[in-house]
Amino acid sequence: MIDHLALQVADVAASEAFYTRVFAPLDVRTVMRYDGPQGLVVGLAGPERFPRLWLGALVDGGVRPVHLALQAHSRADVDAVYALAREAGAEILHEPRVWAEYHAGYYGTFFRDPDGNNVEAVHHTWHAS
Template sequence: MIDHLALQVADVAATAAFYTRVFAPAGVREAMRYDTPGGPVVGLCGPDGHPRLWLGPLAEGTDRPVHLAVVAPSPEAVDEVFALAREQGVELLHEPRVWPEYHPGYYGAFFRDPDGNNVEAVHHTFPTGPA
């Protein structure tokens, strides 16, 4: 389980706007913003209000795209996130689908954010009843 993740990005404001727009169906919003000598730092949160994704200025010489998976409340929210990412014109990696190789009921979609990071919206549907 991830407590928080910090990404170094080329344009903090643009990337914060991207994440809050595309992941709005998952409840992502800006929780806080503060200035540093290198530029602004933004903390994004989900419905619980705790900043878990931090965006800060790109450190010189850094080229480290990462993978970030954001939980979506339903498969429909995964579809909506993917549609919003498409509207933003970013690179689309994988259309929404079930990924049984991860586990039964793993429904996800993958795309790149404006800085080239591999971003995923995922919903986990677990079987109920006796094992």
């Protein structure tokens, strides 16, 4: 459903390193880099290699709460992202667990990126009814 999302970040290189490290189990990697009018712009992609998450310089310093969820291929991948987020020193909001209030197969972990955004790794298991 989402084509792409652009985040304004205080340090593009630091955010690029964070996202590619923490979300490596989801095959997130840098696929584009260029210098824009405000500085470095980085395009990140998952397995399909289409840049859907863009990181750019902080233009508006106001409060901009963002929630970003990246889809994992398995619960083990969610657990791996969680371990890497802890290792990176991210503030953990919620350890991996089933969030039955969303649906019975919703398994996710939530933490803060370097700019304070609420980011999540989630795996959906859909049960036939």
